[in-house]
Amino acid sequence: MGDTMSSDTPHPVTRRQFASCTAAAAAGFLLTACGPRRLREVPKARLRSMLDDLEREYSKTYGKAVTVSDTPAADGVVFAYALDISRCIGCRRCVYACVDENNQSRDPQVHWIRVLSMDKERGIDFAHADAYYDAKEVPQDGHFYVPVACQQCRNPPCTKVCPVGATWAEKDGIVVIDYDWCIGCRCCMAACPYGARHFNWSDAGIPNEQVNPAMHYLGNRPRPRGVVEKCTFCIQRVRKGRYPACVEACPVGARKFGNLLDPESEIRYIIEHKRVLVLKEELNTMPKFFYFYGT
Amino acid sequence: MRGNAGYWAWVSLLLALIASGLLAYADQVTRGLGVTAMRDQVSWGFYIGNFTFLVGVAAAAVVLVIPAYVYGWRPIREIVIYGELLAVSAIVMCGLFVFVDVGRPDRVWHLAPLLGHLNFPSSLLAWDVLVLNLYFVVNFVVVTHILYRAYTGRHYSTRFVVPLVLLSIPMAVGIHTVTAFLYNGLAARPYWNSSILAPQFLASAFCSGPAILLIVLQLLRRFTSFELKNEAIWKIAELMAYAMFLNLFLHGAEAFKEYYSDTEHLLFTRYWYEGLGEHRTLVPYAWAALVLNAVAFVLFIVPATRRNWVTLNVGCVATYAGVYIEKGMGLIIPGLTPDTLGEIYVYYPTLAELRVAAGVFAVGFLVFTLMLKVAVPISLGEFQEAEVSGEGRHRAVAPAHG
Numbered sequence: 245m246g247d248t249m250s251s252d253t254p255h256p257v258t259r260r261q262f263a264s265c266t267a268a269a270a271a272g273f274l275l276t277a278c279g280p281r282r283l284r285e286v287p288k289a290r291l292r293s294m295l296d297d298l299e300r301e302y303s304k305t306y307g308k309a310v311t312v313s314d315t316p317a318a319d320g321v322v323f324a325y326a327l328d329i330s331r332c333i334g335c336r337r338c339v340y341a342c343v344d345e346n347n348q349s350r351d352p353q354v355h356w357i358r359v360l361s362m363d364k365e366r367g368i369d370f371a372h373a374d375a376y377y378d379a380k381e382v383p384q385d386g387h388f389y390v391p392v393a394c395q396q397c398r399n400p401p402c403t404k405v406c407p408v409g410a411t412w413a414e415k416d417g418i419v420v421i422d423y424d425w426c427i428g429c430r431c432c433m434a435a436c437p438y439g440a441r442h443f444n445w446s447d448a449g450i451p452n453e454q455v456n457p458a459m460h461y462l463g464n465r466p467r468p469r470g471v472v473e474k475c476t477f478c479i480q481r482v483r484k485g486r487y488p489a490c491v492e493a494c495p496v497g498a499r500k501f502g503n504l505l506d507p508e509s510e511i512r513y514i515i516e517h518k519r520v521l522v523l524k525e526e527l528n529t530m531p532k533f534f535y536f537y538g539t
Numbered sequence: 540m541r542g543n544a545g546y547w548a549w550v551s552l553l554l555a556l557i558a559s560g561l562l563a564y565a566d567q568v569t570r571g572l573g574v575t576a577m578r579d580q581v582s583w584g585f586y587i588g589n590f591t592f593l594v595g596v597a598a599a600a601v602v603l604v605i606p607a608y609v610y611g612w613r614p615i616r617e618i619v620i621y622g623e624l625l626a627v628s629a630i631v632m633c634g635l636f637v638f639v640d641v642g643r644p645d646r647v648w649h650l651a652p653l654l655g656h657l658n659f660p661s662s663l664l665a666w667d668v669l670v671l672n673l674y675f676v677v678n679f680v681v682v683t684h685i686l687y688r689a690y691t692g693r694h695y696s697t698r699f700v701v702p703l704v705l706l707s708i709p710m711a712v713g714i715h716t717v718t719a720f721l722y723n724g725l726a727a728r729p730y731w732n733s734s735i736l737a738p739q740f741l742a743s744a745f746c747s748g749p750a751i752l753l754i755v756l757q758l759l760r761r762f763t764s765f766e767l768k769n770e771a772i773w774k775i776a777e778l779m780a781y782a783m784f785l786n787l788f789l790h791g792a793e794a795f796k797e798y799y800s801d802t803e804h805l806l807f808t809r810y811w812y813e814g815l816g817e818h819r820t821l822v823p824y825a826w827a828a829l830v831l832n833a834v835a836f837v838l839f840i841v842p843a844t845r846r847n848w849v850t851l852n853v854g855c856v857a858t859y860a861g862v863y864i865e866k867g868m869g870l871i872i873p874g875l876t877p878d879t880l881g882e883i884y885v886y887y888p889t890l891a892e893l894r895v896a897a898g899v900f901a902v903g904f905l906v907f908t909l910m911l912k913v914a915v916p917i918s919l920g921e922f923q924e925a926e927v928s929g930e931g932r933h934r935a936v937a938p939a940h941g
Contacts, residue, residue: 428642
């Protein structure tokens with residue numbers, strides 16, 4: 245059998261064919277491996293060496309040991325969020341915890357979470373919402389508070405419009421941006437119904453001592469000027485089994501987080517037992533950020 | 540490239556504006572888009588407004604001169620080439636306006652098919668990049684071919700030009716439709732998310748493109764030996780009246796739907812026409828555009844004012860200004876204000892934005908001027924290869940058939 249096959253080989257590979265195939269393969273490898281690509285296409289081994297370079301660069305820039313993690317999405321996990329509107333007091337601790345955790349610019353200020361003060365009489369009504377309430381004491385009479393950040397849509401308008409594919413939804417449902425591929429056209433900002441995307445109009449101002457050195461390549465590593473950034477559910481924390489920073493910071497326990505696919509999770513309990521709503525449901529974005537009335 | 544004092548004064552002015560624009564742009568590149576007044580709430584502004592307006596100019600310039608080829612209507616035929624030159628320079632400006640607007644101009648190659656990653660077909664901006672470039676190439680090739688043949692004293696190849704011009708008709712409609720869809724497809728912005736937007740874009744484009752062309756043609760007729768029958772100009776003005784009627788009608792239809800149904804989406808239309816609370820920045824612009832468009836419509840629909848040079852030119856300027864306001868900032872700013880979370884951020888372009896934009900316009904005008912400088916003598920048969928120029932200075936571009 246083996247003899248027959250070897251003697252019957254109809255087209256033995258010539259040296260010339262072998263050489264051209266090798267050359268083509270090498271060129272292909274160079275294009276995919278060495279050429280500048282979107283991070284989602286970079287082979288695992290090469291990605292790690294690129295991140296090692298980044299770690300060295302950031303450590304030098306900020307004068308402390310920086311790690312850039314590449315923890316991938318785990319199987320059987322889709323992250324979801326829930327926020328208890330009846331508990332939120334509008335203190336904005338979540339906003340600043342987010343800034344600290346995710347290396348957002350302090351000057352100019354970039355906030356991934358906006359806390360909106362709304363009139364109880366009107367219900368959830370963005371046209372009359374106030375993002376700049378300046379209260380000595382919260383909550384104020386007649387008002388309730390709706391913090392809004394990226395809703396991590398299952399049908400995200402932002403990824404669809406990106407002309408260069410620099411933003412996409414990961415397997416665990418987190419919508420991310422490749423800061424090294426974004427051209428800063430801001431189509432995603434026009435497309436997002438939740439004002440969740442933020443542009444780096446100027447260089448980020450972060451004092452060295454305030455830089456959070458535990459970074460993820462799709463999350464809180466420093467963003468260059470001229471690109472868009474957004475909430476990633478603290479990808480650098482949640483992929484290691486921790487809560488997002490805003491969940492930990494909330495003084496009244498209004499923020500809940502977990503795995504949507506786990507029937508035993510708190511998030512599933514809330515969805516199944518509480519009155520749940522999503523923002524702008526008529527737009528069919530299908531957020532994985534649920535608001536509910538816990539009391 | 541010779542010219543009189545007026546020509547040199549014009550070119551020097553353009554070069555000065557380009558230099559100022561380059562300096563302002565260099566500053567923008569060094570310091571970031573923060574030198575503009577755009578912010579997260581109003582993330583597109585003056586640059587993208589101008590881009591949108593100029594796509595209309597590019598589209599309309601060619602569509603207007605199509606009758607020459609399709610119906611062989613003689614009086615209009617001689618202006619085909621000028622329409623195409625205008626389209627080419629308008630596309631140049633469109634490209635530049637998008638370029639100065641992106642946050643990372645060094646990464647624009649990411650849009651290049653194969654080299655980068657073009658998110659086609661899902662991103663409408665990817666579509667826009669493709670159709671605008673294709674449209675540019677088609678127009679550029681046609682113009683170059685016609686002029687080269689004219690220069691060598693021959694008639695252009697009908698078998699080559701006519702299919703390309705016929706292709707450029709749906710493409711002209713296509714570039715403006717795709718640009719409209721860029722906004723139209725965004726459900727987050729109710730002001731844009733209206734199925735009437737693309738027809739509105741086309742209607743207003745068929746006013747603004749010809750308005751520029753009419754003035755250019757009159758100037759050419761005055762300062763060169765270029766001949767153009769009055770009937771051609773009046774016919775174009777008449778066509779503009781119909782387009783302007785359609786434009787006004789579509790705006791009315793949209794306003795009716797918003798005001799009568801009075802949903803939460805009325806907010807943006809109200810911000811444009813009435814203002815919201817103390818925020819009334821755009822109101823004067825809205826009414827100015829409406830009045831200018833209405834005046835232009837009346838001037839062009841009445842035969843007496845259409846045929847009077849003073850009122851005709853007043854109508855052209857009114858059209859240009861009206862559509863510029865309505866299609867530029869009047870489309871972008873109320874589309875983004877109030878923002879998706881209800882905040883009103885009042886946007887005014889900064890000096891940096893005005894300088895960069897003036898520079899881009901100057902580049903476009905310079906390209907148009909230089910192309911005219913070459914095209915006019917050639918098409919008039921005044922400038923040909925030595926051996927053919929003797930045997931008959933026939934008008935090489937249009938009327939070679941007879």
